[in-house]
Amino acid sequence: MKTQFLLNMKDISKEYFGNRVLKNVTLQVKPGEIHALVGENGAGKSTLMNILFGMPVIGGTGGFEGEVEINGEPVTIDAPHKAIDFGIGMVHQEFMLIPGFTVTENIKVGRETSRPSLLSQILSKELETLDLEQMAADARKALNEIGLNIEEYVLVAGLPVGYKQFVEIAREIDKTGIKLLVFDEPTAVLTESEAERLLKIMKLIAQKDIAIIFITHRLGEVMRYADSVSVLRDGELIMRTAVKDTSMVKIAELMIGRKAQKYVDSVPGRLESEEIALSLQDFHVDMPGEMVRGIDLDIRQGEIFGIGGLSGQGKLGIANGIMGLYSSQGKVSVFGRELDLGKLGAALANGIAFVSEDRRGVGLLLDQSIEHNLVFSAIHIQEEFLINLKLLKLYHRSKARKHAQKMIKLLDIRCTGPAQKLGSLSGGNQQKVCLARALTLNPKILIVSEPTRGIDIGAKKLVLEYLLNLNSQQGMTIIIISSELVELRSLCHRIAIIADGKVARIMEPDAPDAEFGLAMSGN
Amino acid sequence: MHKLKELVLNNKVVLLFGLLCIAAIYTAQNPLTFVAGELFTRIGRNGFMVLALLIPVLAGMGLNFGIVIGAIAAQIAVFWTVYWGYTGSEGFLLCLLLSTPIAIFFGWLVGRMFNKMKGAEMIAGLVLGYFADGLYQLFFLYIIGGIIPVYNERLIISGGIGVKNTIDLTGNLKYSLDNVPMLHIVKIVLAVLAVVSLIKIILGVVKKNPLGHRSWIVLGAAPIAYALTFVPAIKEYLSSDRLLLLHAVLSGLGAVIVWQSWLIVSNKIRRRKEYSLIRPLVYMAIAVGGCLLTYIKPVEKILLYVKIPVTTYLCIVALCLFNAALLRTRLGQNMRTVGQSQTVANAAGINVDTTRIIAMIISTTLACWGQLIYLQNIGTFSTYGAHTQVGQYAIAALLVGGASVKKASSKQAVIGVILFHTLFIVAPQAGKQLFNNAQLGEYFRVFVAYGVIAVSLAMHAWKDRGKTKEPNRNRV
Numbered sequence: 001m002k003t004q005f006l007l008n009m010k011d012i013s014k015e016y017f018g019n020r021v022l023k024n025v026t027l028q029v030k031p032g033e034i035h036a037l038v039g040e041n042g043a044g045k046s047t048l049m050n051i052l053f054g055m056p057v058i059g060g061t062g063g064f065e066g067e068v069e070i071n072g073e074p075v076t077i078d079a080p081h082k083a084i085d086f087g088i089g090m091v092h093q094e095f096m097l098i099p100g101f102t103v104t105e106n107i108k109v110g111r112e113t114s115r116p117s118l119l120s121q122i123l124s125k126e127l128e129t130l131d132l133e134q135m136a137a138d139a140r141k142a143l144n145e146i147g148l149n150i151e152e153y154v155l156v157a158g159l160p161v162g163y164k165q166f167v168e169i170a171r172e173i174d175k176t177g178i179k180l181l182v183f184d185e186p187t188a189v190l191t192e193s194e195a196e197r198l199l200k201i202m203k204l205i206a207q208k209d210i211a212i213i214f215i216t217h218r219l220g221e222v223m224r225y226a227d228s229v230s231v232l233r234d235g236e237l238i239m240r241t242a243v244k245d246t247s248m249v250k251i252a253e254l255m256i257g258r259k260a261q262k263y264v265d266s267v268p269g270r271l272e273s274e275e276i277a278l279s280l281q282d283f284h285v286d287m288p289g290e291m292v293r294g295i296d297l298d299i300r301q302g303e304i305f306g307i308g309g310l311s312g313q314g315k316l317g318i319a320n321g322i323m324g325l326y327s328s329q330g331k332v333s334v335f336g337r338e339l340d341l342g343k344l345g346a347a348l349a350n351g352i353a354f355v356s357e358d359r360r361g362v363g364l365l366l367d368q369s370i371e372h373n374l375v376f377s378a379i380h381i382q383e384e385f386l387i388n389l390k391l392l393k394l395y396h397r398s399k400a401r402k403h404a405q406k407m408i409k410l411l412d413i414r415c416t417g418p419a420q421k422l423g424s425l426s427g428g429n430q431q432k433v434c435l436a437r438a439l440t441l442n443p444k445i446l447i448v449s450e451p452t453r454g455i456d457i458g459a460k461k462l463v464l465e466y467l468l469n470l471n472s473q474q475g476m477t478i479i480i481i482s483s484e485l486v487e488l489r490s491l492c493h494r495i496a497i498i499a500d501g502k503v504a505r506i507m508e509p510d511a512p513d514a515e516f517g518l519a520m521s522g523n
Numbered sequence: 524m525h526k527l528k529e530l531v532l533n534n535k536v537v538l539l540f541g542l543l544c545i546a547a548i549y550t551a552q553n554p555l556t557f558v559a560g561e562l563f564t565r566i567g568r569n570g571f572m573v574l575a576l577l578i579p580v581l582a583g584m585g586l587n588f589g590i591v592i593g594a595i596a597a598q599i600a601v602f603w604t605v606y607w608g609y610t611g612s613e614g615f616l617l618c619l620l621l622s623t624p625i626a627i628f629f630g631w632l633v634g635r636m637f638n639k640m641k642g643a644e645m646i647a648g649l650v651l652g653y654f655a656d657g658l659y660q661l662f663f664l665y666i667i668g669g670i671i672p673v674y675n676e677r678l679i680i681s682g683g684i685g686v687k688n689t690i691d692l693t694g695n696l697k698y699s700l701d702n703v704p705m706l707h708i709v710k711i712v713l714a715v716l717a718v719v720s721l722i723k724i725i726l727g728v729v730k731k732n733p734l735g736h737r738s739w740i741v742l743g744a745a746p747i748a749y750a751l752t753f754v755p756a757i758k759e760y761l762s763s764d765r766l767l768l769l770h771a772v773l774s775g776l777g778a779v780i781v782w783q784s785w786l787i788v789s790n791k792i793r794r795r796k797e798y799s800l801i802r803p804l805v806y807m808a809i810a811v812g813g814c815l816l817t818y819i820k821p822v823e824k825i826l827l828y829v830k831i832p833v834t835t836y837l838c839i840v841a842l843c844l845f846n847a848a849l850l851r852t853r854l855g856q857n858m859r860t861v862g863q864s865q866t867v868a869n870a871a872g873i874n875v876d877t878t879r880i881i882a883m884i885i886s887t888t889l890a891c892w893g894q895l896i897y898l899q900n901i902g903t904f905s906t907y908g909a910h911t912q913v914g915q916y917a918i919a920a921l922l923v924g925g926a927s928v929k930k931a932s933s934k935q936a937v938i939g940v941i942l943f944h945t946l947f948i949v950a951p952q953a954g955k956q957l958f959n960n961a962q963l964g965e966y967f968r969v970f971v972a973y974g975v976i977a978v979s980l981a982m983h984a985w986k987d988r989g990k991t992k993e994p995n996r997n998r999v
Binding site: 080081084096097098099100101105109110111112114117118120121125126127128129130132 | 719722723726851852853854856857859860863864866867868870871872873
């Protein structure tokens with residue numbers, strides 16, 4: 001009984017540029033077992049899978065520590081095709097399918113069946129003729145195995161989203177000698193009935209003694225379908241247990257875990273006003289990867305309102321939709337006035353300022369000076385910092401310079417002066433400039449998306465404390481959207497958790513960990 | 524009705540230029556026999572080059588403006604062949620032998636370059652063409668005569684350095700491919716078939732996997748067919764190098780009928796259930812209808828007037844078959860995969876870079892052969908001008924045929940050549956009729972070439988945009 005585990009990843013540690021993302025994690029899977037791998041974003045799930053598949057990103061950043069064993073034999077997997085050779089396959093979250101190919105061609109991609117021809121025998125195997133009939137037969141067999149009744153000759157482009165996932169599975173099944181299949185959040189894009197079907201197929205596959213690693217955030221699915229579960233948090237393995245020995249609440253609690261440090265020392269002041277600052281009704285946003293599917297929210301004046309949830313669930317879509325960066329439907333009112341959602345800039349004109357999560361892409365002009373970055377929105381939206389000569393308007397240089405200097409001092413932006421190019425600042429200081437620019441508009445409502453992404457702990461504290469100050473001293477309504485629950489819980493009056501593009505729950509910051517965990521996984 | 528609308532929308536580029544052609548022919552009032560004659564010459568001259576563009580499109584590298592480099596390889600070979608004094612089909616073969624390795628080398632270089640700038644292949648190819656033109660001029664204006672001693676009054680500028688502006692190919696390479704008699708081709712094809720089936724049989728015996736009885740049949744039939752070419756009547760017919768269009772059309776239609784009847788018979792023998800008779804019968808009816816059409820007076824007049832160079836046309840047909848055959852190999856499938864998604868190709872273990880380089884090598888080599896065909900047909904070699912417009916004209920023709928940056932087929936290439944060159948032929952006369960000034964028509968020609976590229980790219984972009992919006996809407 002030495003080789004009990006099909007896959008045994010022992011004491012895996014990984015560092016990205018001095019940042020430890022995995023600490024002595026062990027992952028063990030038996031043949032025929034469905035093993036769930038759960039954890040928040042950034043817990044280390046994808047890094048672990050990248051190591052398993054020998055993705056170039058691992059080797060390129062100094063490799064990893066620890067050992068990988070397959071059937072008890074230590075192996076080195078340093079390239080994706082080696083993983084394939086060991087019988088490891090993956091069903092991707094974002095489909096690795098070619099829309100312009102038929103189902104057969106997609107299932108057989110890179111592994112086409114072919115017959116030798118005269119030229120191929122002389123020149124190269126690459127010139128062998130495709131055996132289209134055999135390919136279709138193989139595809140048919142794989143499709144039948146998972147009980148999918150679609151014609152193998154239709155184009156993938158025309159298939160419903162749910163079916164595409166099944167085509168991916170069929171492709172993995174068709175590979176000879178497949179021993180381990182990784183499902184990366186397979187149900188994230190599926191409807192309920194499709195998800196049900198997929199999970200049944202997963203069980204079916206497991207019965208053929210194929211081991212399955214099931215990455216998901218839906219704890220309900222874990223409880224119903226998985227045999228065992230590993231919980232990762234902050235790069236550490238918190239628990240590995242059989243599903244029958246644990247409960248959904250327990251897993252949720254372990255997944256979130258109260259982290260010791262608090263980012264800010266003070267607490268938000270009491271909320272007094274009852275006036276509604278921002279109201280969303282049946283709000284939909286068509287943002288790829290962050291779909292919002294019908295949200296109702298009322299945010300009071302003077303409130304710090306947190307929006308949390310796992311990535312891909314739609315929390316980012318809300319802010320981008322309000323600002324008009326992606327097309328949206330529904331009703332948005334600001335202090336009772338309805339926004340024209342079709343018009344870009346309507347939100348800005350109504351006193352909403354936005355600090356984007358995509359600093360470099362949407363937020364900043366990296367080649368321009370700090371001063372220009374601070375004032376350009378105000379110039380365009382409010383015609384501030386301009387000398388009005390009726391016929392033409394000139395840039396009010398001295399006023400802009402003065403304002404920039406004030407902001408630099410206020411937010412402690414570390415720079416050589418207002419004329420420094422933004423691109424040469426550190427991430428934290430760039431974020432401060434973003435914030436300063438939003439404040440230059442004198443907004444009534446400030447939406448900050450992922451305010452602390454990619455900045456160090458010191459800057460993090462400063463940014464968050466400044467937000468708190470803005471709220472308590474100026475009474476500004478602030479909406480913070482963040483993947484870091486700790487951040488939200490130390491800052492906000494109320495926190496809405498978004499799952500599947502909808503509000504799962506609105507909670508007080510001191511609600512128990514398990515509640516947050518369950519809300520995030522859509523329960 | 525809906526289907527009809529879709530059909531029109533999907534083919535709007537072709538339809539637009541089709542209408543333009545008809546209008547231009549109508550205004551120009553050129554005799555139809557003249558237009559048809561010119562057109563068939565031009566198909567033979569340019570068809571090959573346009574078909575050389577297909578493979579890069581397949582591999583996702585867009586329209587290959589880099590075919591100019593293939594043309595340059597051909598021209599280097601033509602110069603030396605003329606200089607060494609080889610003529611006729613001998614000279615043409617020497618050109619092939621010389622230019623092919625150069626083209627393969629150039630294609631490899633271009634492919635490596637394109638791999639370094641994925642996503643910008645078209646603009647890279649265009650600029651690369653200009654750059655290569657610079658090097659070409661340096662070579663022909665200075666190095667030949669200046670560094671490599673070349674003495675030839677006909678070819679070299681009187682100072683002894685640099686090649687003359689035009690080289691007359693009359694008497695050496697002109698029509699060297701067009702004039703190859705059918706008899707030769709038939710003999711060569713038969714010999715190749717015999718050798719191939721012999722090798723197949725030997726390989727089958729050695730590797731102990733007999734490749735079936737087909738090879739034996741071919742091996743037996745080839746000598747019989749070869750013997751038949753000695754029958755005086757057949758010999759006389761085949762020893763000509765041009766084929767009357769009427770004969771070509773009739774034999775083509777005849778072949779369709781024979782082939783379809785063979786399909787029916789063979790399927791009846793095998794008793795395949797799912798086989799339906801309707802399709803072959805429709806084809807046969809169309810073929811018979813086509814035969815009847817040849818009796819209409821104006822059509823008959825054209826068919827009796829035009830003569831096509833058989834060998835050149837066979838080369839074009841062979842290239843179409845080659846493209847189709849390549850698609851059915853692993854390599855072709857890899858190219859398609861790479862063209863559709865490099866990420867998926869990578870994940871499936873396909874070597875993306877190598878596949879792309881192979882596509883470029885094939886395209887450059889084909890372009891080189893295409894330029895050889897062009898030069899031997901046109902008969903004068905404009906040393907510094909022959910290659911410069913090659914990319915633009917070939918691409919314009921392909922686009923007119925309804926191809927796009929992402930999708931192109933042999934059919935589109937052929938339709939494109941026909942439409943584009945019809946416009947080209949009748950434009951000057953149409954200009955003269957409309958504005959009383961032939962010069963304007965001449966401008967119109969140039970305008971057509973560049974306008975076509977702009978218009979069809981814009982129309983395709985428009986079509987594409989309509990498409991990409993659809994899936995998004997479905998997801999909400």
